[in-house]
Each structure stands twice: as C-alpha cells, then as structure tokens.
Amino acid sequence: MSKFDARIPAGPISEKWTRFKQNMKLVNPANKRKHTIIVVGTGLAGAAAAASLAELGYNVKAFCIQDSARRAHSIAAQGGINAAKNYAGDGDSIYRLFYDTVKGGDYRAREANVYRLAETSVDIIDQCVAQGVPFAREYGGLLDNRSFGGAQLSRTFYARGQTGQQLLLGAYGALNKTINAGQVQMYARHEILDVVVIDGKARGIICRNLVTGEYERHSGSAVLLCTGGYGNVFYLSTNAKNSNVTAAWKAYKKGALFGNPCFTQIHPTCIPVSGDYQSKLTLMSESLRNDGRVWVPKKKEDCQKHPNQISEEDRDYFLERRYPSFGNLVPRDVASRNAKYVCDEGRGVGETGLAVYLDFADSIKRLGKHTIEERYGNLFEMYERITGENPYEVPMRIYPAVHYTMGGLWVDYSLMTTVPGLFALGEANFSDHGANRLGASALMQGLADGYFVAPYTVTDYIASNPLETINESHPAFDEAEKESSERIQKLLNIKGKKTVLEYHRELGKIMWDQVGMSRNKVGLEQAIKDIQALREDFWKNVYVPGEANTMNKSLEFANRVADFLELGELMARDALYREESCGGHFREEYQTEDGEALRNDEDYAYVSMWEYKGDHVEPDLHKESLVFENVKLTQRSYK
Amino acid sequence: MSHDNMTIHLRVWRQSGPNAKGNFEQYTLDTVNPHMSFLEMLDVLNERLTKEGQVPVEFDHDCREGICGSCGVVINGTAHGPQQRTASCQLHMRHYKDGDAITIEPWRAKAFPIVRDLVVDRTAFDRIQEAGGYVSVKTGSAPDAHAVPIGKEVADEAFDYAACIGCGACVAACPNASASLFTAAKISQLALLPQGQPERKRRVVAMVDQMKVEGFGDCSNHGECEAVCPKGISIAGIAKMRREYFKAILTGK
Structure with missing residues (x-):
C-alpha cells in the first residue's frame, strides 16, 4: 500500500460525493476574500475554476501563457461533451456513463472519481446552456445528441465541430464577469516557472512576464494547476504549439507525485x-x-x-x-x-x-x-x-x-496533489480516464473539475488547514526566483550549435518510435539512454537566440523543451515498469492471440506514482491500488 | 502533387519593441514546399535566422488549426492573406508560386500596439468582453438545459456569431480600425438567445462604450471586416448592434 492516501469518502459509490459535500468544512464568507487562490491556465478547467472560486468570494489570480484567456487549447476540441442526461431516451444513466468511462479506460482509473465525473456531467450542460453556449438543437428546440467513438448511446452534446471553442468561450465569459467585478486579476502572457512551497504547503508561484521577461512572485492560500497535457513531448501532436509540461514538471520536482506518465492517447x-x-x-x-x-x-x-x-x-x-x-x-x-x-x-x-x-x-x-x-x-x-x-x-x-495524455499529476479525491494546497485539474491530472480516454470526455472532465469539484474541495482544504500569513519576500520565493532566473540565463549562455527545434524533433522521434503506439522492453531501455544522452547534449550545445528581457519565444520554447527532455525519460520508465498492455499503453510482449491489449489485473491494477528524488537519481515508484467494487473487470471486447 | 520547392521573397516587418522604430527586412527562402503552411514557412525562416545567429521573427501562434485566434498577419495587404475564410495558420504555400514576393506586416491599429515584430497587443478585445460579453449566471444555479427550448434556426444563427475567434483581422482590415464586427458578434449571439435577454440593454451599452474607450474607430460600412473574417461573421451583426444600442439608449438601461 502506498503511504499516500487518495482520501476517498466512505459509503456507496453513488453517495460519496454527496457525503463529501455534506461533511466538508466551510470558510466564512467574510474570510474568503482574505484568501488568494492562484489558478494557472485558463482552459476549461482553469477558467471555470477561477470564475467559480471568485463567485464564492475568494480573491483569485489567473494566469495564462497566451495573449488572452480565450485562446487556451481547450478551444480546439471539436467533437463534443458527454453527459448522462438521457435526453435521447436510449437508456443512459449516471451509472452507464461511469461504467463506460471505467471500461473505456481499460480499468486503470479510480472508480470514485469517475463516478463523480458522471454525476456532475448533467450539471455542466445546464450551466453551459444558461451561459448562452449555442449547442446544436433539433427543430423542436431541444438539444441534439450524437453518439461518439466507443459509446453505443447518444450522450454527446455538441456545437457543430467547435464544441471546445463554445464551451471555452462560455467559461471565458464567466471569467470576464468576475474580472469585471474585480474578483479576478488576470495575467495573460505570463508563464509559471516554479511552485513555491513553504512549510510543506503550496503557497505561491514564480512566473515570467513573457513580454518584458520580468520575474514575478505571487503568493496565495492554494495553487491550482490547470495547465493541460504534455503531448508535445512527442514534438508532433495535435496539441497547440505552446502546450507544455513545465508547470506539472516543476510541481513534480517540488514533491508532487506524477501519475501514470506513460498513458498517452x-x-x-x-x-x-x-x-x-x-x-x-x-x-x-x-x-x-x-x-x-x-x-x-x-x-x-x-x-x-x-x-x-x-x-x-x-x-x-x-x-x-x-x-x-x-x-x-x-x-x-x-x-x-x-x-x-x-x-x-x-x-x-x-x-x-x-x-x-x-x-x-x-x-x-x-x-x-x-x-x-x-x-x-x-x-x-x-x-x-x-x-x-x-x-x-x-x-x-x-x-x-498523439492527442491527449491521460497521465498527469497524481491527485487524491479532492484533486489535490501530494503537496498540500497544490491542486491539479483537467488534463493536468491523471485521475479520470485510466489508460484510455473516451471521446467527448475531456471537455466533461475539465468543466467538472473546474465548475463543480474544485470550488468545494479547495474550500474544504482552506477551512481544514491553518495557513500562516506569508508574503512574497519569504526566503522560499527568493530561492525559487533565483533558481528560475539562473536557469533562463543558463539557457541563453550556452550558445551552442543546435537549435531548440532540432532537439525537440529528435526527442519527438525517440518518443514516437519507442514510447508511442507500441512499446517493448528493448526499445524502452534504449529510449531512456537516448533521452539521457540527448538531454546532456542539450545543456552543452543548445543555441538560444535573443535576450532574456524582451519577448523571446525561442527562449520560452527552450525552457519547455528542457522539461520535456526530463519528462520523456519518466514516461519511458513508467512504460517499462508496466509489464502489461492496457488502453493506449501497448506492450508488444503482452497481447492476446489476435493482437489485442492483454491486461494483467493481478499485478498492475494500480496507478503508478513517481516521486522525484534528484536530477541524477532514479525516481521512486509508489502504487495506488485500484479497487473495483462497482464494475467487474473484463477483457475489453468490441467485437 | 508536386513537391518541387519554391523560392519565395519575403519582406517582413521588424520592430524590436513597442516604442522602437520598425522597418521591413528582406529575406529569400529557396526551400519552400507547397504543402507547408504559411506559419511553417515562417518557422523555416526563423530556423535559418537562428542558425545565422540573428534574432528570429516573433509572431503569435498556438493551435495552428484556425480556432484559437492567436495568429494573424497582414499578407500582401490583406489580413490573413488571399484565401477567404482562412486564418494565417491554415493558409498553405500551394497558393503561391515559385518566385513570388510576399510582404508580411502586423495588424496595424491604434488600439493594438505592436509588442514586437508581428506580435500586437489585443488586450483591448478582452476588455470589451469583460465589460459585458456574458450572461451573469453563477456556477451551479442553472435550470435544466431543456427548461427553455430554442428553435434550431435561432440556435444556428447564434452559433454563426459565436464562431468569432477574436483574432482581430476585422480591425486590421477596417480603414477606421473599428472593432465593430468583433463586438457585434458577441452582442448578436446573446441578443438572439433567451438567456441573453435580462442583460440585453446593459450589455450592448457597456460593450459599445468600452469599444470607444479603447480607441477603436467607428464603422462606416466598408465591409472589409466581413471580407477578411476567417469565420465568416456577417456584417449584419453590426446593423443589429446599432439597433440594439439605440434601443437601449432610447428606452433606458
């Protein structure tokens, strides 16, 4: 058993979330505004969380790397969003959506989280319609549904092929409403460089203003990373060009465990x-x-x-x-x-x-x-x-x-990482999709986490934990800023021969060939060596043009690729340890006679949780055993 | 399909900062593949500049699928270039031929100051949206989604306006640098939907006023905005916005 507890509420699965909400601690409305919540990323999860927390009365600071919160990569999602509304009358229910999601994830997701996701899915549609999201409708005026890959029911709501855009603009509107009311301070063109941990709790961030290159310190009572996935480790992916792992990776290095990093869609x-x-x-x-x-x-x-x-x-x-x-x-x-x-x-x-x-x-x-x-x-x-x-x-x-990463920061039932006060929402966490995400479930998760989960769990955390008053001149901020600025300067000072793009492409090729659609022991062991060698070379021979104190996208990319060069190794290591095939993780050694993924539930029905131990030390593997009480494990068959 | 590489002569606006003096620099690329996207061509240029120890050209881009609205440059005098209903990232080099000359400039408008090279500051757009581009509904307080039916035609029309990606091409193309199409898109979307009714008057007044505060010009019906809009937002929205505005002013908020 892991020493890390997922803190899943007791009781039947259909009552866990209700019980959590009934038993959670509350923060007095007058005290809420004394707490600053830092939300990094303004995609579906981030924008929804920032707006909802601000409505509750917290003082929110929201950050995004794009020039506007509206451009986060959730915007590119096309197909739709699932919800167990059963408007089609085809027998859908919360249980069915839950069951399909657990099964679709090849039984590597946590039951309790997935059930809550299915439960909140119905509220999401109500929320979005009330915001004026123009979902597709039938002539009678009711919402249209369609079926989507892997589902035999019509439970997917959509807005032409631009569902992500419409949902994000809805959340962006909610965010704008709170900005206008002075409840949220928005920082666009800002990139997080580090998480600041004081007395074991996440208390702030260091970020860089991407226009001026200035470093900034922001302190708060909790930090929410809503920073998306890390598919760009493969260089070529459907992710936006600026999508990156830096926030999650810094969190990992500050003590947050990384869950199932090899699960890639x-x-x-x-x-x-x-x-x-x-x-x-x-x-x-x-x-x-x-x-x-x-x-x-x-x-x-x-x-x-x-x-x-x-x-x-x-x-x-x-x-x-x-x-x-x-x-x-x-x-x-x-x-x-x-x-x-x-x-x-x-x-x-x-x-x-x-x-x-x-x-x-x-x-x-x-x-x-x-x-x-x-x-x-x-x-x-x-x-x-x-x-x-x-x-x-x-x-x-x-x-x-490469499209989506199911892996991400390990979080407990409250979406909190192993660093108290540090939360991860949406694609940035590992929690709901197991080893394979079903279509139209990413939008559902992002909005569920942001609108309907984090506002409760963050409140419970703040109410349950005494937080000492700190400010941005605390030595932990000095140290984190110094480390961040030294690294930026180091990247510029190497002045080597190879461009960032060349390194990123090489890393992508290693990842795609050895850690991509099918994987094997020999290839993964080779990938680990190759990535280590490439990383070493990067820090000796990369050339980053321009300066630190201006807009410099080459420098931004260099800093992100440096983190991908570390993450790639962890992904290969995770894939190597998981000696089974499940969902998107296909190990050639473990397949059925007709080439389907062959799971090993006896030994691998767990979430791998990797703990950072130092730059030149292998990370420790912890395991969260997955207990299936409501879904019977079967060989997934779509025949 | 031909893979013959083309030679393209570029004139690119370079400006090191908001207050610096800018100028055009000339570059010739002789390995432009017709299947490249326009931004991939700029990647090739930047990779070369980097290798030569020069500072690459800054331009905004993110999704490269025409939906995030980050990218946008004026290409030979036209915002987003020659292909209709196409953002710069979705324009491909097969629309050019060997030996072509291409001039690339940033959006030019008083309300969009240049940050660096082809990158401009479009935060004025955010401030217009912040002024009222939403329905004030608190999380968790919404009625069932089927409580209010909306006819398909109305929902579809609202969607057509909601498709705006906020790229700013409309401003760049307008002789008055007006943000009317952008602002009208959100106002029209919400004015059409039942959810937008309670704040209808307040919204249009707040957004239109903010548009003026930001220094955007007035609309004088040139129609250039609609012509360059990568999402085909209809200029009918602007007429709608005006009606909404005067109705709100005359009948009181």
Missing part, C-alpha cells in the same frame, strides 16, 4: 504528416467515424492507385471486419493500433504509406451531400484547406497522432 483520425517541415498535426474529429468508413486496399500493389479506382471487393474495411459490433466506432486506442497494423503490413496509402482512408461515399449516397455537409462541413473544409483535396469526392487520408 494516440488519436486515430488525424491528417497524416506531409513533410519534415511539419510543425504540428491536425485532428479530424472522431465524430467523422459515425459516417465515414475506414479502409485500406487488400493488396499492397493497389496502395498507390487512386482510391476511387479500387473496386469494392479489393477494399479491406478492417475495423468493420475485425469488430463487427462496434465497427468504425471502436475506441480510439483500438482504432489507432489497427491503422498502425495495416500500415506495418505495407497496406498504408498516400505518399508516405502512413495513412488509411476514411471514406464518406456510402454516407453521401445514403444521406445526401447536404446532410453530410451539415454534420461535418467545417471539418471537410479544414481538411481541404490543409491537404488541397476535396473529401466529398476523394476519401480522406488519416493516420493516428
């Missing part, structure tokens, strides 16, 4: 890489799989033919063939792995041979072009803009790409 439907200048990958919403059919040619020699010239009997609709009951709607990990298999067999299409077709011809025939346009018009346009091809006429080409 590789999304099946992305636009394939077109050349070595590629800077990022673009997702095509998984909703496309509702009407698109995935195929490759049966024969290798057909792969370079024009797809419309390949006859029906020469096509292999491999998902429909292998998974007759779910077909093209199998969960993301299964769809991605199967695309990799057919490409590994040499049946991939396109110039690089690393792509499969996603074909809408049948749906257009069945439903008409107009209906398809109404459902996916903006996605088709986006595809055409990027590739120059018209998907109404030629099948799309897609390939898996």
